Amino acid sequence: MSNEQRKVIYSAMQPSGVPSLGNYIGALKNWVNLQNDYDCVFAIANMHAITVRQEPAQLRKKTRDLLALFLAIGIDPEKNILYIQSDVTAHAQLNWILNCYTYVGELQRMTQFKDKSAKHEENINSGLLTYPVLMASDILLYKADLVPVGEDQRQHLEITRDIAERFNNLYGEVFKVPEGFIPKVGARIMGLQNPTRKMSKSESDNENNVIYLLDDLKVIANKIKRAVTDSDTEVRYSEDKPGISNLLNIYASVTDKTIEEAEADFKGANYGTFKSAVAEAVVERIRPIQEEFARISADKAYVDSVIEQGAQKAARIANKTLSKVKKKVGFPDRPGL
Numbered sequence: 001m002s003n004e005q006r007k008v009i010y011s012a013m014q015p016s017g018v019p020s021l022g023n024y025i026g027a028l029k030n031w032v033n034l035q036n037d038y039d040c041v042f043a044i045a046n047m048h049a050i051t052v053r054q055e056p057a058q059l060r061k062k063t064r065d066l067l068a069l070f071l072a073i074g075i076d077p078e079k080n081i082l083y084i085q086s087d088v089t090a091h092a093q094l095n096w097i098l099n100c101y102t103y104v105g106e107l108q109r110m111t112q113f114k115d116k117s118a119k120h121e122e123n124i125n126s127g128l129l130t131y132p133v134l135m136a137s138d139i140l141l142y143k144a145d146l147v148p149v150g151e152d153q154r155q156h157l158e159i160t161r162d163i164a165e166r167f168n169n170l171y172g173e174v175f176k177v178p179e180g181f182i183p184k185v186g187a188r189i190m191g192l193q194n195p196t197r198k199m200s201k202s203e204s205d206n207e208n209n210v211i212y213l214l215d216d217l218k219v220i221a222n223k224i225k226r227a228v229t230d231s232d233t234e235v236r237y238s239e240d241k242p243g244i245s246n247l248l249n250i251y252a253s254v255t256d257k258t259i260e261e262a263e264a265d266f267k268g269a270n271y272g273t274f275k276s277a278v279a280e281a282v283v284e285r286i287r288p289i290q291e292e293f294a295r296i297s298a299d300k301a302y303v304d305s306v307i308e309q310g311a312q313k314a315a316r317i318a319n320k321t322l323s324k325v326k327k328k329v330g331f332p333d334r335p336g337l
């Protein structure tokens with residue numbers, strides 16, 4: 001495909017903690033594949049992260065670590081745009097403008113706003129409410145065609161489309177209206193202790209429930225060996241066997257096999273043998289990522305240069321869109337100021 005025909009994919013992740021195996025299989029692993037067929041823009045959404053309280057030094061470190069981890073899993077900063085959201089001031093600027101084209105009522109209806117307000121009763125700040133407008137700004141600045149989002153972000157993509165269409169109806173075709181994108185592969189990984197709910201990094205109540213990409217490899221193996229199964233003995237993919245099915249999904253994803261192939265690998269095997277094999281497969285998948293992460297993180301100058309170049313490449317595109325928007329709403333356009 002020539003560059004002109006390539007579609008633009010935008011995605012971002014908050015630096016709120018080390019990504020889990022669920023984030024890796026459900027999102028990051030796919031991002032690596034997408035870079036061959038699309039123009040990808042990947043952001044570290046640190047502006048979204050401060051809608052809940054963060055410790056500043058920790059946030060700075062987590063932001064950098066997440067970027068280094070993206071590099072470690074194989075995101076190529078030459079092929080893609082990889083940047084830190086707060087480095088590109090256009091996000092905050094477009095955010096303000098779009099706030100004025102978004103209704104409080106529609107923001108209050110967002111399920112994530114309701115959930116987060118319930119969880120952080122002591123800090124229901126305006127940013128929590130306008131969070132989807134910032135997300136819309138991210139996506140629209142880069143004229144993204146496609147946004148790979150999980151179930152939890154689908155509503156935010158819908159409101160992004162609504163805001164874009166509303167603005168376009170007033171001012172002409174300024175924004176590209178993005179579509180959701182569900183990659184062909186990428187299973188939904190569930191918690192190891194609670195396999196009926198998504199493995200999520202926020203769900204930290206039981207530390208054995210979630211595998212983090214930077215966990216010690218021995219810890220990872222142990223978490224898998226402690227995973228909840230069932231009283232049956234057969235390694236079989238089935239709705240009434242959520243624990244075993246989840247482990248099969250994990251195994252298939254990290255070995256790039258189909259579920260059928262994974263089941264065939266464990267025909268007649270007992271749960272103990274199965275879990276050990278899953279643990280080993282996961283460890284072998286994560287080991288090189290951790291080694292790369294350590295190597296890249298130690299190279300401070302390299303990480304700095306990726307951050308710097310990413311910000312510049314991102315700003316060039318974002319500022320072009322912003323400048324168009326400013327003209328449309330009637331602001332004086334002063335490029336270079």
Ligand code: TRP
Pocket residue numbers: 010011012013014045048134135138139147148149153
């Ligand atoms: N809100 C997203 C999340 O928490 C992260 C995000 C920020 C994002 N901006 C985005 C995702 C734009 C997709 C597109 O998962």
